[in-house]
Amino acid sequence: MSEIPLGGILFLVVFIALFGTALIFLARAIGGQRDNNSSVKRDIYECGIPGQEKKESKISVKFYLTAILFILFDIEIIFMYPWAISFKDFIASGLGTPVLISMGIFIAIFVYGLWWEVKSKALEWD
Amino acid sequence: MTADAFLFWFLALVTIGGGSLVILMRNPIYSALALVFTMCGVSALFVTLGAYFVAGVQLIVYAGAVMVLFVMVLMLFDLKHEIEAFAKGQISGAIKILSGGLLAGIVGGAILASTKLSSPTDAAGAAVVDPSKALGYKLFTQHIFAFEALGVLLLVIAVGAVALARSKGGTHGQR
Amino acid sequence: MGRDIFEISINGVKLLLIFFMMVQAVPILVWLERRGSAFIQNRFGPNRVGPLGLLQLLADAVKFLTKEDFAPDKAVRKLFYAAPVFALIPAAIAYAAIPMSVPFTFPAFEFQGTTWGPYELKAQGYEIGVGIVFILGVASLAAYTILMAGWGSGSKFSLLGALRASAQVISYELAMGLSIVGIIMMYGTFNLTDMIQAQQGPFQFSAFGYTIASEWLPNWGIFYQPVAFVLFFSAAFAESNRLPFDLAEGEAELVAGFHTEYGGFKMLMFFIGEYGHMMIAAGLATTFFFGGYGIPWVSTQEMHQIIMGMGFSEVGAQGLNALVHFLSYNIKFAIFLWIFIHVRWTLPRFRYDQLMDLGWKTMLPWALANTVATALVIYFVSI
Numbered sequence: 001m002s003e004i005p006l007g008g009i010l011f012l013v014v015f016i017a018l019f020g021t022a023l024i025f026l027a028r029a030i031g032g033q034r035d036n037n038s039s040v041k042r043d044i045y046e047c048g049i050p051g052q053e054k055k056e057s058k059i060s061v062k063f064y065l066t067a068i069l070f071i072l073f074d075i076e077i078i079f080m081y082p083w084a085i086s087f088k089d090f091i092a093s094g095l096g097t098p099v100l101i102s103m104g105i106f107i108a109i110f111v112y113g114l115w116w117e118v119k120s121k122a123l124e125w126d
Numbered sequence: 127m128t129a130d131a132f133l134f135w136f137l138a139l140v141t142i143g144g145g146s147l148v149i150l151m152r153n154p155i156y157s158a159l160a161l162v163f164t165m166c167g168v169s170a171l172f173v174t175l176g177a178y179f180v181a182g183v184q185l186i187v188y189a190g191a192v193m194v195l196f197v198m199v200l201m202l203f204d205l206k207h208e209i210e211a212f213a214k215g216q217i218s219g220a221i222k223i224l225s226g227g228l229l230a231g232i233v234g235g236a237i238l239a240s241t242k243l244s245s246p247t248d249a250a251g252a253a254v255v256d257p258s259k260a261l262g263y264k265l266f267t268q269h270i271f272a273f274e275a276l277g278v279l280l281l282v283i284a285v286g287a288v289a290l291a292r293s294k295g296g297t298h299g300q301r
Numbered sequence: 302m303g304r305d306i307f308e309i310s311i312n313g314v315k316l317l318l319i320f321f322m323m324v325q326a327v328p329i330l331v332w333l334e335r336r337g338s339a340f341i342q343n344r345f346g347p348n349r350v351g352p353l354g355l356l357q358l359l360a361d362a363v364k365f366l367t368k369e370d371f372a373p374d375k376a377v378r379k380l381f382y383a384a385p386v387f388a389l390i391p392a393a394i395a396y397a398a399i400p401m402s403v404p405f406t407f408p409a410f411e412f413q414g415t416t417w418g419p420y421e422l423k424a425q426g427y428e429i430g431v432g433i434v435f436i437l438g439v440a441s442l443a444a445y446t447i448l449m450a451g452w453g454s455g456s457k458f459s460l461l462g463a464l465r466a467s468a469q470v471i472s473y474e475l476a477m478g479l480s481i482v483g484i485i486m487m488y489g490t491f492n493l494t495d496m497i498q499a500q501q502g503p504f505q506f507s508a509f510g511y512t513i514a515s516e517w518l519p520n521w522g523i524f525y526q527p528v529a530f531v532l533f534f535s536a537a538f539a540e541s542n543r544l545p546f547d548l549a550e551g552e553a554e555l556v557a558g559f560h561t562e563y564g565g566f567k568m569l570m571f572f573i574g575e576y577g578h579m580m581i582a583a584g585l586a587t588t589f590f591f592g593g594y595g596i597p598w599v600s601t602q603e604m605h606q607i608i609m610g611m612g613f614s615e616v617g618a619q620g621l622n623a624l625v626h627f628l629s630y631n632i633k634f635a636i637f638l639w640i641f642i643h644v645r646w647t648l649p650r651f652r653y654d655q656l657m658d659l660g661w662k663t664m665l666p667w668a669l670a671n672t673v674a675t676a677l678v679i680y681f682v683s684i
Contacts, residue, residue: 024386031370042374059464074474084483111666123657
């Protein structure tokens with residue numbers, strides 16, 4: 001009941017990768033080439049204005065913060081999964097109260113982290 | 127060769143191949159993407175070991191969160207200097223050889239040491255119980271303190287990350 | 302994948318069928334989207350090519366194939382071409398794990414002297430024991446498609462679009478993962494088939510020694526976890542970059558976001574991936590909250606008995622049973638896909654900071670509250 005059929009998954013991955021590659025080759029073969037002398041065609045799209053992209057602008061650090069906070073909260077959510085799956089069994093075997101309390105402490109820490117992060121305006125996108 | 131053996135060797139090849147691509151590629155973004163590949167390979171190897179929940183968690187957390195962070199952060203930078211410095215450089219070549227030798231030593235030592243470990247005796251017993259439920263049971267009975275300490279650790283990491291991003295005037299950019 | 306060559310080949314064909322089903326659903330969905338949006342906007346959609354415009358997507362596919370395929374000068378070619386191929390993989394693998402009908406037991410038969418034993422064909426690509434954990438894990442790999450496409454295009458605007466889109470995707474993965482915890486607690490399993498089996502029959506549960514039953518409500522998950530359904534479905538919109546969360550590809554902001562530089566067939570492959578994620582969300586919503594392939598008020602066993610009572614043989618009854626349940630799944634699935642399309646053409650787009658605030662400050666606390674409330678209810682009802 002708990003097995004993951006790796007053979008099937010790997011077969012599907014390999015097939016889709018080959019299928020996608022074949023599609024791209026097919027598109028390249030059928031598409032042909034036009035107007036190779038135009039260098040504007042191969043430039044990136046900037047709403048029609050050629051070549052005004054400056055290279056030195058910095059990108060906001062909020063992406064980094066979002067990703068790090070996502071990792072942390074994702075790990076906390078992952079820790080809730082074994083609890084969720086065995087909660088009813090714990091209650092049935094009499095250990096319901098300590099498990100509920102310990103998970104309550106964990107969720108309280110989670111909530112505090114979330115509240116602190118919102119209060120400190122770490123993810124304010126302006 | 128049985129199907130299980132073939133699967134294991136294929137996955138081992140994929141994982142080690144991905145790992146070696148990580149250190150051999152010049153562009154750091156290719157290295158990060160090769161590391162994603164390696165993580166997926168490790169997740170598949172967890173499946174062959176019977177740790178299904180851990181395999182899923184490896185995909186969700188490692189390949190789906192941590193590596194996304196790595197790739198996103200690498201894209202925030204201009205990496206031309208890193209690529210050049212990695213390609214030339216004799217010091218980097220020396221470091222490559224040194225770390226390769228170190229890794230070979232560790233792996234050899236691990237293989238030699240693991241032949242002394244006993245074979246898993248409770249595998250037959252664990253196969254009856256759902257592994258995910260068994261994990262939940264152990265987590266909440268034996269390792270409850272580590273579980274709570276992990277929550278506190280994650281909170282500390284959150285505070286540290288925000289403080290780090292702010293220390294150079296980070297989160298409100300340049301106006 | 303199977304014990305002998307017959308089962309392996311059947312399972313392989315089944316996997317390919319599911320993948321091609323996902324690919325072929327895209328023309329149908331795009332046709333539905335274009336006609337449906339036209340209906341909502343009080344105009345005609347495509348109605349020239351074929352009856353009711355049904356062949357429009359075929360014409361579009363041929364047109365895309367004949368377009369020139371090139372990469373911009375500044376593009377990183379390996380990533381540029383790898384991104385659309387990679388877009389197909391997470392969606393197809395996750396969709397193959399969703400059960401679409403009851404398993405069909407094939408009796409043993411004689412062929413060329415050997416007995417090919419009784420087989421059980423499951424109506425899904427493969428059955429995953431840790432179902433939802435695997436699906437969430439694979440769906441979270443979709444962020445790499447966006448990042449590879451954005452970086453591979455070699456354009457700063459594409460990169461910005463990709464970073465914003467991936468930040469949005471990962472923020473809503475949290476809400477999606479957390480909203481499921483209530484359902485997992487209630488059914489006590491990760492396996493999708495077990496969850497569907499637990500949602501059979503009429504609505505009943507036992508509390509404080511009494512059994513509360515209702516004959517006119519099916520035993521579906523939505524009656525137990527309505528908040529989780531709303532959260533999950535809304536987060537699924539953000540996961541597949543659909544309006545009202547499609548700022549990453551919104552035309553007014555960054556042209557087309559991370560897939561600006563893509564044309565022709567590569568663009569189609571991105572959309573196959575996007576519609577694939579839509580299908581996963583619709584499939585998961587029916588599995589968790591609407592009983593999956595089950596028929597309301599009738600359990601799968603009762604349905605089997607009804608069909609047997611109509612005078613079919615055992616194998617025929619099994620086949621018909623599987624077909625009826627497949628139809629039931631498809632009806633619910635189609636309703637959810639229509640909801641996706643309807644919402645797209647009804648609601649305006651969110652601004653990016655509104656979108657991120659919604660994900661972190663509204664959905665995540667509500668999902669937590671739902672989890673805590675469910676835990677307390679389960680605890681007190683059992684005690």
